[in-house]
Amino acid sequence: MAQAAAVSTATVSRALSGTGRVSDRTRKRVEKAASDLGYTGNSIARALRSKHSGIVGMIVPSISNPFFTALVESVEHELQRVGKTLFLCDSQGDVALEARRLRSLQESHVDGILISPCHGTDSVTALNQIPTSTPVVQLDQFVMGSATDWVGIDDEKAMELVLGHASEQGAKSAVFVSSASTNSSTHARLAGFLKYAKVFDIQVAPDDILLGRFSVEWGEEVGARLLQHPALPDVIVCGADVIAFGIIRAFTAAGVSIPDRVMLTGFDDVAFSSIITPSITTVRQPTQLLAAEAVRMLSQTPADGLKAHAKVAFAPQLIIRESTSRTAR
Amino acid sequence: MAQAAAVSTATVSRALSGTGRVSDRTRKRVEKAASDLGYTGNSIARALRSKHSGIVGMIVPSISNPFFTALVESVEHELQRVGKTLFLCDSQGDVALEARRLRSLQESHVDGILISPCHGTDSVTALNQIPTSTPVVQLDQFVMGSATDWVGIDDEKAMELVLGHASEQGAKSAVFVSSASTNSSTHARLAGFLKYAKVFDIQVAPDDILLGRFSVEWGEEVGARLLQHPALPDVIVCGADVIAFGIIRAFTAAGVSIPDRVMLTGFDDVAFSSIITPSITTVRQPTQLLAAEAVRMLSQTPADGLKAHAKVAFAPQLIIRESTSRTAR
DNA sequence: GATGAGGATGTAACCGATTGCAACAACCGA
DNA sequence: TCGGTTGTTGCAATCGGTTACATCCTCATC
Numbered sequence: 001m002a003q004a005a006a007v008s009t010a011t012v013s014r015a016l017s018g019t020g021r022v023s024d025r026t027r028k029r030v031e032k033a034a035s036d037l038g039y040t041g042n043s044i045a046r047a048l049r050s051k052h053s054g055i056v057g058m059i060v061p062s063i064s065n066p067f068f069t070a071l072v073e074s075v076e077h078e079l080q081r082v083g084k085t086l087f088l089c090d091s092q093g094d095v096a097l098e099a100r101r102l103r104s105l106q107e108s109h110v111d112g113i114l115i116s117p118c119h120g121t122d123s124v125t126a127l128n129q130i131p132t133s134t135p136v137v138q139l140d141q142f143v144m145g146s147a148t149d150w151v152g153i154d155d156e157k158a159m160e161l162v163l164g165h166a167s168e169q170g171a172k173s174a175v176f177v178s179s180a181s182t183n184s185s186t187h188a189r190l191a192g193f194l195k196y197a198k199v200f201d202i203q204v205a206p207d208d209i210l211l212g213r214f215s216v217e218w219g220e221e222v223g224a225r226l227l228q229h230p231a232l233p234d235v236i237v238c239g240a241d242v243i244a245f246g247i248i249r250a251f252t253a254a255g256v257s258i259p260d261r262v263m264l265t266g267f268d269d270v271a272f273s274s275i276i277t278p279s280i281t282t283v284r285q286p287t288q289l290l291a292a293e294a295v296r297m298l299s300q301t302p303a304d305g306l307k308a309h310a311k312v313a314f315a316p317q318l319i320i321r322e323s324t325s326r327t328a329r
Numbered sequence: 330m331a332q333a334a335a336v337s338t339a340t341v342s343r344a345l346s347g348t349g350r351v352s353d354r355t356r357k358r359v360e361k362a363a364s365d366l367g368y369t370g371n372s373i374a375r376a377l378r379s380k381h382s383g384i385v386g387m388i389v390p391s392i393s394n395p396f397f398t399a400l401v402e403s404v405e406h407e408l409q410r411v412g413k414t415l416f417l418c419d420s421q422g423d424v425a426l427e428a429r430r431l432r433s434l435q436e437s438h439v440d441g442i443l444i445s446p447c448h449g450t451d452s453v454t455a456l457n458q459i460p461t462s463t464p465v466v467q468l469d470q471f472v473m474g475s476a477t478d479w480v481g482i483d484d485e486k487a488m489e490l491v492l493g494h495a496s497e498q499g500a501k502s503a504v505f506v507s508s509a510s511t512n513s514s515t516h517a518r519l520a521g522f523l524k525y526a527k528v529f530d531i532q533v534a535p536d537d538i539l540l541g542r543f544s545v546e547w548g549e550e551v552g553a554r555l556l557q558h559p560a561l562p563d564v565i566v567c568g569a570d571v572i573a574f575g576i577i578r579a580f581t582a583a584g585v586s587i588p589d590r591v592m593l594t595g596f597d598d599v600a601f602s603s604i605i606t607p608s609i610t611t612v613r614q615p616t617q618l619l620a621a622e623a624v625r626m627l628s629q630t631p632a633d634g635l636k637a638h639a640k641v642a643f644a645p646q647l648i649i650r651e652s653t654s655r656t657a658r
Numbered sequence: 659g660a661t662g663a664g665g666a667t668g669t670a671a672c673c674g675a676t677t678g679c680a681a682c683a684a685c686c687g688a
Numbered sequence: 689t690c691g692g693t694t695g696t697t698g699c700a701a702t703c704g705g706t707t708a709c710a711t712c713c714t715c716a717t718c
Contacts, residue, residue, distance in 0.1 A: 008698050013676055020677080023696060038458070043436040044377045045674035048703050053373070055437075063417075064402055064600075069393050076419055085433055088392075088417040090405055104414055107372040108384075129367070216604060245604050252606055271393070275545060275574050277581055277606050337668050342706055349707080352666060374704035378673050 005033035016041065047109055056298065057087045057105035059098060061118040061141070065214065065242065066270035067285070068116065071140065074291035075114060082295065084111065093118045099126035106130055112298035117143040120184040137294045140285075141184045149310045151294045155185065158283045158316040159192030160199075162237055162265050165281070167200040169263060169324055171234035175208035177222050177247070178239025186211065189239050189267070208233065219246020227254050232262045235324070241266035241273045244280050244323075252277075264323040278322035286314050334362035345370065376438055385627065386416045386434035388427060390447040390470070394543065394571065395599035396614070397445065400469065403620035404443060411628065413440065422447045428455035435459055441627035446472040449513040466623045469614075470513045476638050480623045483642040484514065487612045488521030489528075490647040491566055491594050494610070496529040498592060498653055500563035504537040506551050506576070507568025515540065518568050518596070537562065548575020556583050561591045564653070570595035570602045573609050573652075581606075593652040607651035615643050 002009040007026060014020035015030035022030075033039070047053040056079055060068040076086050087110060091098035098118055103126070105113055112135040117123035123143040130136055138150040166174065176193045178186040190209065197204045210225070212218035219238070223246060226232060238244040244266035251258055258264050258278050266273055266282035273280040293312055331338040336355060343349035344359035351359075362368070376382040385408055389397040405415050416439060420427035427447055432455070434442055441464040446452035452472040459465055467479040495503065505522045507515040519538065526533045539554075541547035548567070552575060555561060567573040573595035580587055587593050587607050595602055595611035602609040622641055 009675075010677075010699080011697060013674095014697090017676085021695060021697095026696080040432065040436055042377075042438070042674055043433075044373060044382070044438050045703090046676075048371075048373045048377050048705090049674080049676045051703080063392065064395070064398050066393070066395070069398060073393055073419065085418070085430075089414070090402065101414075103369065104372075107369055109371070109373050216600065245601075249604050271545065272574075272601050275578050276601075276604070338705070339669080339707075340667060343667090346706085350665060350667095355666080371704050374673090375706075376673095377675090377704085378706045380673080 001033065001037060001039045004037060005030045051109065052111050053109050054084050055087050055108070055110045056084050056112045056114065056295075057089065057108070057110040058114040058139075059089045059091050059101050059105070060116050061091055061093045062214075063088070063090045065240075066272065067240070067268040070270065071116075071285075071287050071291065074287040075139075075295065077288075078291045078295040082299065091118050095119050095122045095126070098123060102126045102130060106134060110134065112136070114139050114294055114298070116140045117184070120144060120182050120187055122182070135298050135300070137297045139290060139294050143184065147309050149297050149312075151290050151297065151312045152314070153285050153290070153316045154313040155188035155316075156192035156195065158267070158318075159189055159237075160196045161316065161318040162281075162283060163193070163196040163200050163202060165318060165320065165324065166235040166237070166263060166265065167202060169235075169259075169326060171202055171263060173203040173208075173233040174235045174237055175210060175226070175233045176204070176237050176239070177210045177212075177219070177243050179214045179218075180211050183214075186239050193237060202234075214240045214242055216242050216246040216249070219243040219248075220250045221246070223247040223250025223254075227251070227256065232256075235263040235265065238264070238266050241268045241270045241280060241282055244282070245272070245276060248276060248278070248280075248323075259323050259326050263326070266323075269319050273319075274321065281321045281324040282319050284317040284319050286317070289314050330362065330366060330368045333366060334359045380438065381440045382438050383413050384416050384437070384439045385413050385441045385443065385624075386418065386430075386437070386439040387443040387468075388418045388420050388430050388434070389445050390420055390422045391543075392417070392419045394569075395601065396569070396597040397469075399599065400445075400614075400616050400620065403616040404468075404624065406617075407620045407624040411624065420447050424448050424451045424455070427452060431455045431459060435463060439463065441465070443468050443623055443627070445469045446513070449473060449511050449516055451511070464627050464629070466626045468619060468623050472513065478626045478639045478641075480619050480626065480641045481643070482614050482619070482645045484517035484645075485521035485524065487596070487645040487647075488518055488566075489525045490645065491610075491612060492522070492525040492529050492531060494647055494649065494653065495564040495566070495592060495594065496531060498564075498588075498655060500531055500592060502532040502537075502562045503564045503566055504539060504555070504562045505533070505566050505568070506539045506541075506548070506572050508543045508547075509540050512543075515568050522566060531563075543569045543571055545571050545575040545578070548572040548577075549579045550575070552576040552579025552583075556580070556585065561585075564592040564594065567593070567595050570597045570599045570609060570611055573611075574601065574605060577605060577607070577609075577652075588652050588655050592655070595652075598648050602648075603650065610650045610653040611648050613646040613648050615646070618643050 002012050012030055015022045015027045079086050089101040091101055114137050116139050121144050124145045127146045136148045138148055140152050142150045181187045210222050244264055266280040269282045269284035273282050331341050341359055344351045344356045408415050418430040420430055443466050445468050450473050453474045456475045465477045467477055469481050471479045510516045539551050573593055595609040598611045598613035602611050
């Protein structure tokens with residue numbers, strides 16, 4: 001390549017990268033040679049020397065969860081704007097696997113890491129092993145005890161919206177269904193649920209907190225369990241839409257009408273929530289905003305290593321649909 | 330690191346990578362020093378020198394399409410077995426973006442590329458620019474005119490299953506709904522549809538081929554359009570489950586019963602197909618098998634550059650659910 | 659005890675870019 | 689014409705591993 005343009009490799013580098021001074025004439029010559037040869041440089045060598053790869057790593061608990069795919073798409077969109085590419089990993093909800101992914105990203109010298117930690121406490125070990133030289137931002141979920149930035153939504157506020165709406169619709173009792181509370185999202189949402197159940201005077205028995213997994217199957221299991229009770233609560237509040245899907249399936253099979261016999265709310269507003277019958281009242285997360293802020297944080301100069309780690313919570317939005325819309329009677 | 334174990338960098342390399350001979354005593358010493366220091370090597374430098382990175386790139390048209398996320402998960406599972414990591418990219422159905430992703434993967438010197446090309450003909454330019462030194466395998470969709478391997482399913486066979494079943498259920502007329510046929514999946518499925526409609530003596534008018542996009546919205550649009558006709562066909566055959574979702578939504582809103590007024594079939598068997606009401610009769614793709622075969626092909630020594638490019642098609646499976654199960658009348 | 663085989667380890671070139679420094683050319687004013 | 693300034697370009701070190709080759713050591717054999 002260098003000889004094709006009859007210059008040194010140094011000049012090629014300066015001409016193509018735009019750093020340093022190169023005369024217009026040689027620049028043109030180099031550019032022509034490059035396009036003739038289809039030369040694009042070797043990003044491995046570049047990364048080795050310059051210490052940054054133009055790649056941002058992202059780790060999510062499960063890419064089959066539509067909420068995370070939506071989040072990933074938003075992130076990708078943002079990264080495209082700043083000319084970086086995304087390296088996506090799936091931790092499959094497994095702390096050990098998550099740790100391996102983290103290490104592999106770090107070894108690849110990515111320019112930054114976005115992570116939604118799969119465990120509210122155990123994920124911290126791996127996260128703290130990342131040298132402070134690689135910027136890390138937690139997205140959506142977070143882990144206790146790590147000094148990294150976080151971007152997410154105000155889960156308490158979300159529960160205020162959900163229970164406020166349920167109360168308006170006449171709910172006097174509620175159950176809460178989510179994943180195990182080792183997960184920060186569930187933890188925060190449960191806290192908000194309990195707080196605002198009290199505020200809106202909605203009854204919650206100790207048995208009415210059902211924690212399992214973020215999955216359709218868990219929703220079905222809970223649905224079946226609830227159907228065995230003689231009395232249903234007024235509203236079932238779910239920590240994720242996928243759980244609500246399972247409950248709908250169980251109730252539909254049993255011929256129990258939602259919202260007439262019991263109201264139901266989800267969380268995340270994944271695409272399918274508006275398609276399923278009944279469509280689900282849910283909390284929408286502003287994934288575009290989350291992604292934009294997270295990417296912005298990543299590229300912030302971490303030079304001033306002292307800066308307090310930021311926690312940015314965006315406001316959630318309640319989307320009201322059929323599952324809580326009781327027809328006037 | 331080398332001095333911590335009191336050996337040369339060469340010995341460190343040999344000890345940790347397992348190549349070359351090292352005495353047990355020094356190997357132990359090096360390993361201890363490495364774990365004490367948390368040393369893992371620099372994969373960039375390694376990749377630069379050794380020409381392979383342990384990374385496999387994958388490009389899919391859309392990660393928000395649950396079929397592709399299922400495929401990605403299967404691939405990731407397979408790669409884990411052979412100790413490689415996945416670098417996932419989304420082409421967003423855009424040929425130009427796809428070309429950029431391809432180039433960026435190639436520059437990163439990935440060990441191989443798995444791609445589901447977003448366009449049946451236009452994707453070929455970018456694909457052919459990949460040097461033959463990087464193994465490329467097409468997965469699911471494919472592009473005309475490229476000499477790369479392909480792994481997918483037998484779409485014709487799938488349509489035989491679908492129409493055979495519909496015929497058994499008494500269908501005498503059908504419409505076909507899918508994406509634009511610039512897409513190889515649609516192309517092959519449409520061909521199969523036409524062929525077996527004839528075989529099973531099912532009527533298909535020229536207007537009954539509705540091609541748009543692989544999306545819920547397109548399904549809704551088609552649903553609305555079909556509802557304006559005085560007579561509905563006996564069965565609506567969709568090229569993807571997501572399209573079927575849209576049709577269900579439109580028909581449910583209009584109070585038209587599936588399967589009683591019209592039968593409906595999907596394609597892919599994504600998770601929600603079994604959750605939605607009515608659950609959808611669909612064609613399951615054996616993603617595990619596809620992924621395993623694709624990964625196997627990637628690691629096949631491409632030394633014999635002459636080998637004919639393989640096209641491996643797996644047998645699809647028909648999953649019968651409510652959307653074609655007419656209650657005895 | 660000398661010789662040779664073979665295992666263990668070190669030396670140094672190399673992968674392909676980036677970049678500090680030096681060299682060099684062109685042009686200016688004195 | 690000469691010293692100085694500015695702008696362009698090349699040289700060579702560097703990033704952190706891998707690996708061909710050389711060297712050294714040990715042990716067996718004659």
